[in-house]
Every structure is written in C-alpha cells, then in structure tokens.
Amino acid sequence: MSRAELARKVFPFLQWWPQVNKRTLRADLLAGFTGAVVVLPQGVAFAMIAGLPPIYGLYTAMVTPIIAGLFGSSMHLISGPNTAISIVIFAALSQIAEPGSVNYIHLALAITLMAGIFQFVLGLARMGSLINFVSHVVVVGFSAGAALLIAASQMKQVLGIEISGNAAFITTWLQLFQHLLEINPFVFLVAMGTLATAILVKKIFPRSPHFLVAMVVGSALGYWLGGEANGIHLIGELPGRLPPFSVPDVSFSNIRTLAPNSFAIAMLGLIQSIAIAKSISIRSQQMLDNNQELIGQGLSNIVGSFFSSYAGAGSFTRSGINFDSGAFSPLSAVFSSIILLLMVLLIAPLTAHLPIAAMAGIILLVAYNLIDFDQIKTVFRASKRQSIVLIVTFFSTLFFDLEFAVYFGVLTSLVFYLQRTSQPNVAVMAPNPDDPRRRFFNLEREDLKECPQLKIIRIDGSLFFGAINHISLEIERLTDDDDLHLLVIANGINFVDVAGSEWLTQQALRYRRNGGGLYISGLKWIAQDTLIKGGYKEIIGEENFFATKAEAIPAIFAKLDKSVCATCTARIFKECNFEKNGVA
Secondary structure, X not given: OOHHHHHHHHOOHHHHHHHOOHHHHHHHHHHHHHHHHHHHHHHXXXXXXXXXXXXXXXXXXXXXXXXXXXXXXXXXXXXXXXXXXXXXXXXXXXXXXXXXXXXXXXXXXXHHHHHHHHHHHHHHOOOHHHXXXXXXXXXXXXXXXXXXXXXXXXXXXXXXXXXXXXXXXXXXXXXXHHOHHHOOHHHXXXXXXXXXXXXXXXXXXXXXXXXXXXXXXXXXXXXXXXXXXXXXXXXXXOOOOOOOOOOOOOOHHHHHHHHHHHHHHHHHHHHHHHHHHHHHHHHHOOOOOXXXXXXHHHHHHHHHHOOOOOOOEEOHHHHHHHXXXXXXXXXXXXXXXXXXXXXXXXXXXXXXXXXHHHHHHHHHHHHHHHOOHHHHHHHHHHOHHHXXXXXXXXXXXXXXXXXXXXHHHHHHHHHHHHHHHOOOEEEEEEEOOOOOOOOEEEOXXXXXXXXXXXXXXXXXXXXOOOOHHHHHHHHHHHOOOOOOEEEEEOOOOXXXXXXXXXXXXXXXXXXXXXXXXXEEEOXXXXXXXXXXXXXXXXXXXXXXXXXXXXXXXXXXXXXXXXXXXXXXXXXXXXXXXXXXXXXX
C-alpha cells in the first residue's frame, strides 16, 4: 500500500477533498446554515430528554458532526444529538444519579466515551457487516416504544404537576391520572400553544425552522401569561461559550456499571446511523463503507466525550434536510457546527426567557415523529414474524431496561431467521411430458406422474447442522422404501457444512446398499468446498454429481431396471421410448 493510499485510508476526507471548489463550498455553506437553524431547538430538546442541561445538546451538535463527517464514509449523513440515544442515556443513568447533577454529567460523558470505543473497535475489526443482521423492524419498534416513554417523561412539564422523575412507564401514567386535578392551566397553555405552533408552521411552511418559530411563540406566550408568577418555570440562560474540555471518568467502577448500557448505546447508534446513511445513499447513488462509518461514529463519540458532548448518532431529519439543501460534502456538517457555535454565542442570553413547558411541547412533537406509522402498517400487513419482532421490541422498550429492549428485538429477529433457515423447503419434482421442454414442476402444484424407480426432490436452502433434521424428516415423508434412486436438485443450496456433507454421504451409502444410488445436480462449486476438502464427494462418487438435470437424467436412466421400464406407463423422460419388448 502506497503512502497516498494509506493516508486516504486513515483520513477518508482526503478522497473527496480534491473535488471541493467554490461552487461546492457555497452549496455546503447554505446547507450548513439550514442545518444549524434546525438543530438549535433540537439540541436543547434532546439534552432535556437525556436528563442533561440544555447546553450539552448544543455541545454535541457542535463537535460530533464534524468528526463523524470527516472520518465516516457518507457524504451527507449528519450526526449529533439523537432522540433514541437520549432516552437510553436517561434510562441508564437516572437510576444511579440525579438528572442534571454534576455526577450525572460525568457519567454521561463516561458512557459516551465507552460507547465510542466499542464502535471504533468494531470498525477496526471490520464488523460493519454485523449491522446488516439487525432488522430495521427492531429500530421501528424501539423508536415507537421510546416515543411513548419520552411523552410520559414530559407530561409533568406539560401539565405543570409534580410526579416521580424515575418512575416506570405504567407508574408514571398512574401518577399523572392521580394528579389530574392539580394541572396548572398556564403551563398547559404554553405547552399546547408551542406544540400547535410547531405543527401549523410545519404544515403551512414545510421548509421553515418550525421548532425555532415555536420556541419564540412559546416564550412570548409564557411571558404574556405571567411567567414564573404563575408557575411557568424557565430554562434559564445558556452559557455562551465553546464546548469546555473535560476528561471522562472511566474508573473501574464506572466501567463495570456502564458497560452493558454503553454497548447498547453503541449498537443502537450504529444501527440508526448506517440505516440513515443507506437511505440517503439510495438517492445520492453513493457507495458506503460500513466499517468506515463505524470508525467515524466511534471517533465522534470518543472525541466528543472530551468536549462535553454526550453520545450522538445519525439524524434522519437533519441528514435529509442536508441532502435536500444541496450539500456536496461533509463540509456542510463542519459549517453547520461553526454557525451553530456563533448562534449560541449571540443568542445565549435570550434562552433565559424560554419556558420549560414550551420545550416539553416541542419534545412531544419530536416523540410523535419517532413513530413510523406507515412502516408499522406495512410490517403488520406483510409479515407475521416481523410483526412479532416489532411487538416484542415495542413492549420490551416500555417495560424493561432499554438496553435489553434492543437485545430482545435482535434476539427475536435472529430466532425467526434461524427458524426459517433451519426449515428449508423440500419438494418432490417431476418433468411434464406434455411440455416441449419437459420442464420440472412441483407435484404439490401440478398433478404429474412420477418415475417408479427414481424419486426427484428439490431442496431450497442450505445443508447445515440446523437444517439436517428437518430435511431428513421431509425426505422420509416424501419418499417410499422401494425408491432405489434419489436425485437431489441442488440449485437452491448455497452452503453445505460438515453435518450436511456427512448426511449426504450417509444417504448415498444407504441407497447404494439397497441397490440404487444418490445423485446431485446443479450444486454450485462454492457449495462443494466442504464436500471436496473433507473427502465426502469422493465417497459419494464424482460420477454422481451433475451440472444440470439434463445431464443427470440420461446417466441415471442407464442404471434403472429395464424390466420395470418395459412395463412402465409413466413415460415421463425422453429416454422412456421403449418398445413392448423393453428394447429402446
């Protein structure tokens, strides 16, 4: 590998940097400005969901996108504070520290560093393909469950009542109903007014910064309704400064406590980021490198944890807006971060007038947008198994620790996948003598005659240890004891392991002892690897393997009992043109 190639591998932004010019810089600058306006209210809202002071969401939106953009593979993915990651962080840390406290912040930065290390190591180990095994349905179910959790966590801010901050989902709603008579109407009006403004502005002006407009309206409404005097609490002024440097506390006790949750955060962030990057790459026609994306996401969280940023991931909203705004390269993420920093320095004093209820109203809309109703309808309509995966993930999110919700969903997906692959379709086949090409058909769908001496089956799936028992039972059900010859149409077999090789060998020896034989047609060379290296193909007999059915039938026909053929009325093969005396 040359130095130039090595440099491009270590610094992937060198691959697209030579294409940057005045035109692309202008496009990236415009997209960056749009992204900064969008992420300003989102960063505040997501930090509140995570149980952190609002400024930490903005720190994350300043640092994470730059590193993820420069060291990832996607040209348009925008990383930063993320709803699902925020709710996982809150669920993980609120049980061991008071949200918003100094200790809570330290734990959030520590769990971010650990999650980043997990992601970075997975990227270096080239484990990007593992993400493909996580069903998108798991993310859909998790997001829907997280939406309800977020809504439940914000209801006390929307209604202006006091309830336990760390209560379980059901307990939270029970407490809300118990305190319904204590609703503060002023707080409720601010929250609903902000929510309604965001919805209306989005509907009338789809490309406008509706969250930002809603925050301004919510602030004005809170002031008009009497502010603090009527229980409308304010967020307070954000510190207008650069993200401060800090070293995360990764002591042994923190590692032991936070490791399971940090791995769940790492996996969830990677799943979301790669899914978003792929969805945009379909529109941009860009090739992605999953391993490089893992490295980019890992580095962004590692570096971010040292600059007061909590765990981030790809954002579908901001990434979509970035692409639609005409962004050319990840420089749009760099520009967005710089512009956001300038905006924070300028408007920090104004946040002192922003009601907490107004942010709660915005967060309710964010939660609602997490529920992909169209995708959920499609899943329920298309697949019962995937529907079960979605339901299991959804309810696990509501009633179990969030990191286990992701694992339950993934585990359920894998169980159904293994169940499907361990039960490949086994069908009895026969040629249609009335068809000019004598094509083979499944006897369950076509009423055709069979050769009395040769049973033909097709296996649609891999021959591996998990499928052998099912295949054996199916062949036992579909064949008779007097079947002397068996032809396996193996075009649908892509993999044969040691167990599959041994099973084929045993079948070949059994048929041979009975005076017949086992024959295999259409088995790909790559699927014969274990058969050849293990010596199984030699035992079965090289002469019993055929490239096509057309080659196999004449060879097998020559081994049939011609006295039986002489009286047979099936006549399904071209070779069955016998005269009454049995001579061809």
